[in-house]
Amino acid sequence: MKQQILFSFSLFLLTFSSFYYPINTASTAPASSPKLAPAPKSPSPASSKPLVPTLPDTSDSTTPDDITKILKKAKTFAILTRLLKTTEIVDNLNSQLITAKSGGLTIFAPDDSAFSNLKPGFLNSLNENKKIELLQFHILPQFVDSNNFDSLSNPVETVAGKDPLKLPFNVESLGNSVNISTGVVNATVTGVVYQDNKLAIYRLDKVLLPLDFFPSKVHASAPVAAKAPKADDHKDKSSSAEDNEDGETTQGQKKSGAVSFITIEGTRTMLVSLGVAFVAVAMI
Template sequence: MADLVETAIKAGNFTILVKAVKAVGLTEVLKSPGSLTIFAPTDDAFAKLPEGSLDALLQDIPKLKKIVAYHVASGDVRSDDLVQIEEAETLEGSILAIESANGAIKVNDANVIQTDILTDNGVIHVIDKVLVPAMVAGGTSS
């Protein structure tokens, strides 16, 4: 098996996420031993962002790093775990709300469209929206 980064690259539909991970310097963290869970927005999810916002984020590395880290949780959290928990702490420091109903799983307001892509050092769950921490979305820093 490959690590989280290699797996995301091979999948082919996470090119923007991989670019963001490299831009903010999280590649080594996501390649390191241990267990992490990535809620990975697809390129289509990034395309749903307002026009120009992705380019703006790529110019604002501290803000982009918060957003990328907000998609990563500690531990190997599989779909079986997701249906049993209500939240997950992210590397960014905030909490993601996990909701499971009628066989569907949501992370904040994003739908999990594929679960349990296993890697050597964790698991990837595919989501259909980019998650933005409230602190970044509100534009305030406190």
Template structure:
């Protein structure tokens, strides 16, 4: 049995050492995977387009900052129902401009639930599902119905189908809606204000009765003149009888 030449053994060892060195260098030079950054709702909306009005309102009301803080500090997550630009364009004229700044905050908060829901979860929730908007009577709610892959959301004023999941991964779900979700607390029918009671003008019949019942100055004076003349004639006749 022929012995392996020493030179061949050395060559094999050198090759193995070279391969090990190259592998070590590759592992050292490769950048470590960077940790995923904080979730950014605005960036998600911008990536998908057609949400410029919603983005503007999120920034104006500072709800985008509130959402970022909640995602970093809450284990429950969030679900956002994002109306498209067309949804805002289809609102009645002046609907947004007629809201106070506080009511704009409430409108945006009404599109956010303080819990993560997948589409499957939304089919089995107990309605109404509380949103982040609230008033004197507690949180304002949304109602979800549907079957299969179709989920509808309603407010009591309007309803629409959830057509697209922009993101569906804990702790944040973002769903497209083609209508602005209008809470009854802001857009519900209001009873018309009662008009102030008007002072009633005197009726013509009242004037007539007043004028009829009041004695006429002329008639009263005439009566007194006739009575005086009668007394004078009576006294004259009596005197004539006495001297006759």
């Protein structure tokens, strides 16, 4: 009887403890591993290539068929547009863009303020050929992206030609700055007017003046080559020295000969005089 009572009491305690104190299964479950926070992305290194700032959109989305339309839309290239039309260069440029399957063109466009900084009357002093050369000097026969100026090799060839003594065109890109020097002018590219896969037009703060427009500067910049001495010069100098020596010797010989002759003649005269004197004495 006592065993039955103890068994019933134990069962009661077990049921009571299970009801009021449930087993914490969460404490027995394996702890989940903490989630790792994603590593912060390292910032991409800044590009070392120069980037010319892009001006407000002045172009159409399609390939242009007239460069002057782009310049007119920019509204700051009236003088350049007039020169391109009067010299008829723009017709050739447009036809090249239409027919070219590769390559392209790069135009450095001085704005109106750049032309206004030229010496008064400078443009009017140029004949037709000089005006054409001036415009050609602002055009590269290749497409240069705004990020690829550092890929150019100096001196850069322009449509006007490639002559480091008469038409030097050197591009220097440093950081976000692109400068052009011609031996007369140092200009800066101030922005992108237009760019697609064949044509790039960049605005300049100065007009690029070719060095051959100023002959005095061309001669000053040209290296002076030392003249090699001619072989005949040594011969002439040695010959003249020999001639001088021979002349002095001959003159000396003539002088000494003259002295000898005078001495001999004087001796003969003295003998003749003595002979005449002896004859006279004998006759007396």
